[in-house]
Amino acid sequence: MLKRLHDALRLRTNPAIFFGAAAVVIFFVVTAVFFTDAADAFFAGGAGWVMHNLGWFYILGVSVFLIFLGYVALSRFGGLRLGSDDERPEHSNVAWFAMLFAAGIGTILMFWAVAEPVSHFAEPPFEGVEPESREAATNAMSITLYHFGLHTWTIFTLPALAFGYFMYKRNLPPRVSSMFQPLLGAKIHGAPGKIIDILALVGTLTGVAVSIGLGTLQINAGLARLFGISESAISQIGIIAAVTIVASISAALGVNRGIKVLSNTNILIAVGLLVFILISGPTVMLLKGMVEWAGAYLSSLPGLMFWNDTLADTGWQDGWTVFYWAWTITWSPFVGIFIARISRGRSIRQFVIGVLAFPTLFSVVWFGIFGTAVFDVELNGEGGLVETVVGQGDIPGAMFELLGHFPWAAVMSAVGILIVTLFFITSMDSAGLVMDSMASGYDDAAPRHQRVFWVVAIGVVAAVLLTATGQTGLTALENVAILIGLPFFVLGYFMMWSLLRAMREDAGEVGVIRSRQWRRTLPPEEYERRADTGALTDEVVAPDHIQGSEPENAAPLEHPDQPEMVKAYRQRNGGV
Template structure:
């Protein structure tokens, strides 16, 4: 029946994955519109249960994966390439980095770059630390870097590395289900594997929709500040519709013409904004603070990485750390596949070092400039940013820029950056979801990519209308749990495959329990053809 529906609609997909994912998303929207309060309450209760009973699992999983990736890069497996042994990277390091960042957390940094440090500075989460003190300022920067530094990029790097390895070295389909081939064997290409891909698609849809929702809130605040545009649900839906249309145009152009050019443009604009704030703000304070923040972050990291608020029954970690981890985990399939797509030819060591360190360095600079400058504004009484953050965190960056010369120009530049980050997140996610829902031998149809771009916009609008920021946080904290479990299985599968690879065995031999010496193993070409044929047959 699904194949018949696919033919009538003129689609090129794996019917079970495409229609299951689309159907669940449509049912969610249909139910959320008339029953928005009930749905918001249900997800609120579910989030509370997850935080109370499984918060430790999120914390342990992400920190454990960070240790795993670093150990892998430093091990004998670090020289294995994502591709044939003689392959080389498709993109230069600079282009690679700009695409990494734009597909990752650009929108998030724009939203929280001022809001989070100011929030922790004015409301310290640790007992015995006074608001507005030197210790509060130090802790605020440390927590911001903890939330957006190595741990965040660990969540992106894990699926990215695994997908790149299996896709480019063993020619398996670039889908999440392929990562479980060493564990599931042939079942990875049947209903069990399709279920994994559906989970990945839904996580991507809701994860990116959350980012779009936050970006819309901030964009509405910026336009309200600049042009007096009302800040309400109607305007936010209109903004989502407009940006989704731009994203659909970009996604129709493809990766190189659309996403790459937008990514490079946006990084340039972001650097321009950083430079303006650094030069117009307290430059020496920023430089000193960044140096100290590096030391504070590295010193506190081993403790923070396993901190679970065991002896303090507050709701802080649920609202901040667990929300961030769940949010990042939920859209890890999309960012992971996108990173893998642009990382062919790199060694595992290069990949881990680049994906963990380069964006973390940029994050340090971003929070160093915006976070430290905002704390300085708050300390000197130039503006009551803490009150602004408490009332509406989406307006924090504009209230902050209002203390600078050329405030309107800087705010307008911020709006442009948010729009482009908004667009690159949506269009790159649409490309990835399309890859997850079709076979490698099927063409990527523009209408399918546009459908997924539109789905993200509709879900984002639905979540905003159902409860704004609280609804976004509750839904994503709950839905991130299934993929957190998948990340752990992913690490196990990757290690098993790398161990076999290093000893000269193919993934097929590993699955079938064979142990042929390397000299007797089939050639790379014959293995790759075998993988492709198996995948086509099973799909």
């Protein structure tokens, strides 16, 4: 039945994974719309239980992931390449950084650049610190950079490294299940693999929708200040609809003609806004603050990465750190595959250092300048940011409130809206492309309407989370993110084991590392389709063939006769 529906819709994907994930998303949307109170109670209760009982697990997990990545990068495995041994990167360093940054945390940098430093400045998380003091400012920046520095990019880097290794070193399908091949073997193509991939797709879609929801709130807040547009459900649905249309067009155009162009453009405009704040504000103070906060972050990092607020038990971390880690890891599969795709050919050492260090450095500069500007307004200027963000709870409008204290406030607010919108679009279109490849299991060009489906699904779920729940939009987004993120953290530990096992299997023990060569593995349905159309090549292998099982010639490049191989594959799987 699913196969007939799949063919009738002219799709080219895995029917079980595609329709399974679609069914869960539709069920979620219908439940949220027609059983609002029950859905609210479920997510609020589940999130409350997770935060109270397992918040420590989230905090421990990210720090363990960071230590593991450091070990891998500095070990002998660091010389392995994500691809063949002689492969080199496709994209320049500048283009690479722009794409991974725009698809990564561009939207949340805009959302929290002002809101988080103001919040911690007014309400310090540590006992004995006077609110709105110089000590509160230092602590606020340490916490902010902890949230958006190495730890956030660790959550992206671990799955990205695993995807890159299994996709381009072992030539497995671009699916979450492929990362567990050392554990599951050929079962990654069976029921266990399909279950993992369906859950990964649903969790990723929900996590991206949370980010889109935050971006929508910020765009709505900016439009309200500039043009008096109401901050209402109708306005937010209109914003999501408009951006979804543009993101769908970009996804249909692909990476090079769509996402890459938008990413490069957006990073340039964002840097332009940063330079404007630096030049038009107290330049020397902003530069001094940027350097000082970097030092405060580095000096406090060893304590913060394992801090659980054990004795005071104020619950502060539940609404901040735990929410961040849970939310970020839900959309890490999408960002992970995307980063892996644009990082092919780089060594593991280059990859880990690049993905961790450069975005973290940019975050230090970004938050250092905006955060210092916040303190200047509050301590030396007219103030008002604390009242707006903390007193009135207007977190989405924090950025525009700050820009109101600088020259050309209206123009700069318009630029800020443009930046958030472009980050919004690049997150949606790249997520659509990646989720489509996760469902289909290969990187080849897929039908455009198939890719567009995922973009539209993200927009619909974001609209539902914001407007069809009984709680405030931001609270609903936080609850969903915290609950959905839990299984992803559990999988993270298996991911580390699987990646280390694969590298140990493939790497030499001494001297220059020479790794085994792996033929490309296609998903079963795509292998069958190519067999029927005569499109199989010597570069692919049957899905149930366990590469690497023989110690000496684990994956011989000499390929058996294709017709005989197809016949044997079908006999093993009950075919003709």
